[in-house]
Amino acid sequence: MHKASSTSWVCGIPVSGAGKSEVLEAMGARISERRPGGYVSITNTESMYHALRKPEHLAFIRGADFSLCDGVGVIVAGWFWGERIERYNGPVLQLDCSEAGQAPGWRHFFYGGKEGVAEQMADKLRERFPDLQVVGTYTPPFRPLSAEEDAQVVEMINAAKPDIVWVGLGLLKQEAWIAEHLERVKAPWMVGVGAAFDYHAGTVPWAPAPIRALGLEWLFRLIIQPKLRAKRYWWSLVFVMEAAFGGVFRSRSTRNLPSGKREAR
Secondary structure, three states, X not given: OOOOOOEEEEOOEEXXXXXXXXXXXXXXXXXXXXXXXXXXXXXXXXXXXXXXXXXXXXXXXXXXXXXXXXXXXXXXXXXXXXXXXXXXXXXXHHHHHHHXXXXXXXXXXXXXXXXXXXXXXXXXXXXXXXXXXXEEEEOOOOOOOOHHHHHHHHHHHHHHOOOEEXXXXXXXXXXXXXXXXXOOOOOOEEEEOOOHHHHHHOOOXXXXXXXXXXXXXXXXXXXXXXXXXXXXXXXXXXXXXXXXXXXXXXXXXXXHOOHHHOOXX
């Protein structure tokens, strides 16, 4: 976890308190140093649900330079643990990096999405940010890559010398890919942003800004993608209930401890 960030903890899962300026400053510093190995976890309640059940996913979130809040559910879960969490999600981070990276020449690589989506996203982002440098795109097949194919992909990405590799494979898959390639992909940053590929390509509608501001993006996504979202939002609801129970139980336990033995976590 990025040392300068304040960090909230919910059910043993960290969520960074860093906002836009701190995240971009840290990303810019690492890019300037050409120091590989940094990554950002975009952490929502579905991700947190799996973190409680998959040790490798929990380790991924805990090892991130930043674990950024993606969704109002994380904010609600934080309330039960006495935490005030600010939202800074993946699609917005990608836009901010696209804008902030124009002057210093940050180099972006897009890995993932459905066929043609990464290229379409690159075109749309270049329209919005004319000086954006996209140094490559790759859409992997819907099957595991052979060791030889994977080595070729790593070689291709490294040859492009990206500063940020944006990974759009969907939750769990993209985090696992980043973890597996952290020592092999020589980029300062990797970020798994999932649905951001579709949003920025225009292939799936992004909730209008007023709806996002109200924290109702989840409802918009449920309406337009009911079959895809229903099960995933059930997992999110289960986690919020777990967080509520855990937070209340922890609060009562803390109150019952002698004053000299109370701990923050």
